[in-house]
Amino acid sequence: MLRRLSYSVFGIMTVLALASCGTTTRNFVASPEPWRKSAEASCLRAGVVMESPFIAQRSSLSAADDLCGAVHPFQVAAVGGGAVALVPNALVNCQMVPALDQWVDDVVIPAAHAVYGLGVAQMKVLASYSCRPMNNVYGAKLSEHGHANAVDIGAFTLTNGRTITVLTGWNGSDADRRFLHAVHDGACQTFTTVLGPGYNAEHHDHFHVDLMPRHVGHGVCE
Numbered sequence: 764m765l766r767r768l769s770y771s772v773f774g775i776m777t778v779l780a781l782a783s784c785g786t787t788t789r790n791f792v793a794s795p796e797p798w799r800k801s802a803e804a805s806c807l808r809a810g811v812v813m814e815s816p817f818i819a820q821r822s823s824l825s826a827a828d829d830l831c832g833a834v835h836p837f838q839v840a841a842v843g844g845g846a847v848a849l850v851p852n853a854l855v856n857c858q859m860v861p862a863l864d865q866w867v868d869d870v871v872i873p874a875a876h877a878v879y880g881l882g883v884a885q886m887k888v889l890a891s892y893s894c895r896p897m898n899n900v901y902g903a904k905l906s907e908h909g910h911a912n913a914v915d916i917g918a919f920t921l922t923n924g925r926t927i928t929v930l931t932g933w934n935g936s937d938a939d940r941r942f943l944h945a946v947h948d949g950a951c952q953t954f955t956t957v958l959g960p961g962y963n964a965e966h967h968d969h970f971h972v973d974l975m976p977r978h979v980g981h982g983v984c985e
């Protein structure tokens with residue numbers, strides 16, 4: 764009897780240990796948001812993202828009891844019609860692909876031409892899909908990175924090989940400041956959230972852009 768009791772206690776302890784293990788892996792707060800899958804599905808149906816030598820569809824992403832992920836994410840190796848490489852490649856949802864193209868075509872490339880008289884060869888990706896809390900703060904709300912709905916860009920390399928980093932260029936030379944501020948401010952035309960060094964210390968070395976749904980005129984551009 765005693766042995767049977769000790770076995771069952773051991774069993775309960777094991778279940779509790781496994782359960783707590785499952786919850787400790789989730790370091791953010793979030794609730795299910797089924798509309799995200801609908802938004803992604805309508806983007807896919809609209810056919811705005813075509814596979815190409817630099818855009819490849821990847822298998823479904825899912826983590827943290829399905830609170831994170833995307834159903835049909837894309838691995839993007841280049842934007843701007845293939846002109847601007849993303850290094851490393853970004854893993855993003857369907858909606859982010861045309862948004863990145865629009866930002867690069869309408870803002871990043873024209874700004875480089877205007878300031879330096881050069882094109883842009885590469886953008887450095889510091890983060891794309893990542894199932895984690897906002898600002899990496901334990902217990903914060905799930906980041907848009909967790910939905911493959913955000914990208915962090917840390918640097919831009921021009922076609923002459925020179926690299927402008929957000930870290931040193933934001934308060935750097937006149938030309939670098941003009942370029943980076945134009946790229947940051949212009950991102951707000953496309954993305955609903957744009958955060959840079961002016962927002963907080965967490966963003967001192969990159970621009971965060973995402974497509975979190977917000978009411979028109981209530982985008983965050985800091």
Ligand SMILES: [Zn+2]
Nearest residue numbers: 913914915971
């Ligand atoms: Zn970010």
